[in-house]
Amino acid sequence: MPELPEVEVIKQSLDKKIKFQKINKVLVRNRNLRLKVPKNFELFLKNKKINKISRKSKYLIFNLSNDTFLIIHLGMSGTIHLVSNRNNNNTNTSFYGSLNLPTKHNHVVFFFKKYQLIYNDPRRFGFIKIIKNKKNLEFFFNKIGPEPLNKKFKTRYICNYFKGKKKCIKSFLLDQKFVSGIGNIYASEILHYSKIKPFRQAKKLSKIEIKKIKYFSQFVLNKAIQKGGSAIRDFKNVKGKNDNYQNEFKVYQRENLNCLNKFCYGKIKKKIISKRSTFFCNSCQN
């Protein structure tokens, strides 16, 4: 379940390896991703150069030659692997998203001079899409709200957005139209830091509480990026098991364990909110 930090880590890693490289060839093994990979996909990308790699919320963006863009969304089980062409026996292989290249579900392969970039996605909730000019790109991202790390994510913006909204705060943190980049794991973590119960109604939050949510959204995401993302179930990070944000989880998947906050004797509870498991402390979150 790659959220903003995981995608950022992938972006930074890819930047070092395939920026300014030319796509020599594309192989599509399975077109049935969340969006169908079009028939002319391979031909269209052939010989296009990657001029820039960026990220917007959970989307990876490749700026290609001729004002075209390739965007990749990893859904919840998508991973990206970068395999060196020099050794086909998988020793000294560079990869992102998993410690080993899976044998199944390698749906799309991009061939570069030195590397193969492999898009793997068992559940196929992710997609790869070509966008043909900057205006269309802007239109595509218009539907998406600001990132927590963006200047637009202001206390005033949040307060205004929450006016009259009965939906709970946890649901809003997952609502990409309101704020983009937070997924189910970090939403629980952010609310625990903020000491706010996930099922509180958005409109009933005080300004101070909203400031806390804003602050800890940034805090948690930044810390996760620093740690190289989280290695949970489908997502494993290139930096290895000992250095990732998973070890920092205060509530996620800690049901019935003690709250880690000093002087708090509460227990972590699990509750399903809008079909997603949500973790919180029954004592120190108000």
Place this chain on the structure above:
DNA sequence: AAGAGGCCCTGATAGC
């Protein structure tokens, strides 16, 4: 308009 719920999908795990 806002919000609730369904759906897409496969793999891991639990229970019988």
Place this chain on the structure above:
DNA sequence: TGCTATCAGGGCCTCT
């Protein structure tokens, strides 16, 4: 052992 049920989750869609 082998079957079925359940859960995991992001985002888009439909319905009220």
